[in-house]
Amino acid sequence: MSKSEKSATVSTVPVDRRSDGNPLSVLRHADDAKLAELGYKAEFKREFSLIETVAFAFSIMGVVASVSSTFSFPLVSGGHVGMVFGWLIPCLFVLTVAASMAELTSSMPTSAGLYYFSAKLAPPRWSALASWVTGWANITGQVTLVCSIDFTCAQMITTAIAVGSDGAISLGAGPTYGILWAILIAHGLVCSAATNVLARLNLAYVLINVGTTIAAIIALLVCSGGNKVSTHDAFTLFENNTGWANNGWAFLLAFTAPMWTLTGYDSAAHISEEVSGAARAAPIAILVGVAGTAALGWILLISASFATSSVSGLLTTTLPLPMGQLFLDVLGKRGMLAIWSLIIVVQFVTGAAQGVDASRVVFAFARDNALPGSRWWKQINKRTMTPVNAVWLVMLLAGICGLLGFSVTALSSLAGASVIGLYVSYATPIFLRITSGRNKLVPGPFSLGKWYMPLGIVAVSWVVFIVVLLVFPPASTVTPQSMNYAVVLVMAVFVFAAGSWILSARHWFSGPISNVGTDSETTTYDEKQLAQNHSTSDSD
Secondary structure (H helix, E strand, O other): OOHHHHHHHOOEEEOOOOOOOOHHHHHHHHHHHHHHHHOOOOOOOOOEOHHHHHHHHHHOOOHHHHHHHOOHHHHHEEEHHHHHHHHHHHHHHHHHHHHHHHHHHHHOOOOOOHHHHHHHHOOHHHHHHHHHHHHHHHHHHHHHHHHHHHHHHHHHHHHHHHHHOOOOOOOOHHHHHHHHHHHHHHHHHHHOOOHHHHHHHHHHHHHHHHHHHHHHHHHHHHHOHHHOOOHHHHHHOEEEOOOOOOHHHHHHHHHHHHHHHOOOOOHHHHOHHHEOOHHHHHHHHHHHHHHHHHHHHHHHHHHHHHHOOOHHHHHOOOOOOHHHHHHHHHHHHHHHHHHHHHHHHHHHHHHHHHHHHHHHHHHHHHHOOOOOOHHHHOOOOOOOOOOHHHHHHHHHHHHHHHHHHHOOOHHHHHHHHHHHHHHHHHHHHHHHHOOOOOOOOOOOOOOOHHHHHHHHHHHHHHHHHHHHHHOOOOOOOOOOOOOOOHHHHHHHHHHHHHHHHHHHHHHHOOOOOOOOOOOOOEEEHHHHHHHHHHOOOOOO
């Protein structure tokens, strides 16, 4: 960002009537001043502390529930090798994406997040288009991620019902879709709460998440007893159940599980307008959330690999999720239902956290008038001081995406669409950072220094590879029922976004729009400092 650009964006901040020298008040005022430099007035209450921001980023990935939801991918694509190394390898590459994103978030802590980064780092001629593409890719990923999390939560409930009834009750796609809508409505109510409520809830979320993960690891290792496979088999036994002839390609498809789990960590950027000390707290939350989830998930999958005595036996289960069968085999009916109930709770709170994240993206994009009906979706509820309208739009769109639940490849399609959408939006500003934006970024408290270039190159290359991988079907023989519909979802949004850009948006969308100084409760940041230093009352 040039000096002229910086001076143009340093504009107004809300007058802090309550500023009394309290360190927290001073910190919040500094956050609002920084936000004004970025072009936005403060509309949220800054209720998230550092630990609550870390808890939010960690909770949104819900490690034990996410591993349980996607356990079928490594089972099919490599068996024991798919579980252990199909998780480890992608996690190492995702850390480069997270580090690059953390640097950008530290520099520009705003709810607009990724599409804002793209706008500021792209060449001026392409700034609006880069912002438009990134924003729509991010919204696609955000909404489909809400749907996929809540859909698997519904599957977990149907799994528990099947086990509890000894298989007498086996709910199909219709009832599962109904449960999905019930979960979405419940999440709509939770996500509409005030920021301080959401911040406190995330402390409970992370305790449930970590506690249940540790309990699952111990249960699998201890209760499997003498039925555990050998260490050699747990780490090296490879089984290809995909139908693809090439074992290497089959193994790569196992990457879907960690890539779906390690999404949503951009949430720390999207709630940064609700965080105290956002330029420092948000990047820490991104890095701790990704590293913690990667480590715990790997330990859990190693435990699952030891406890899996028969990969084929788990794949032939009649339960909706194979992990449910593994817990049933190891713990018995009562033990399985006990741990599974906790996993359902984890998945539910993961969906709630993701709903908050998605609603902030919708709000921010609407604030820049980039969505149809933006005037509705950018409204802040006067009672809760949160974007309630945006919350319910997310739930409605997620429910529509849930119609894919009637396909046998529902999870592959939803997981693929969410990963593709999110990681395209992650990679775009990172690509611009290492190309046109090399000299534009004003570093925040967290900076990669000279490492931004090699880490950025690895991050972008990885995303290109994973996007290509995830549009392929899970098996070599494809029917309308077994097709990977991720490409349909992503292309539908791409066609809409591209068409609207060509026909209309290119004439009026210019990227992020400054909204500072639009009400009587604002004054310029420079003026406020002048007033404090010289006891004057000058104003515009």
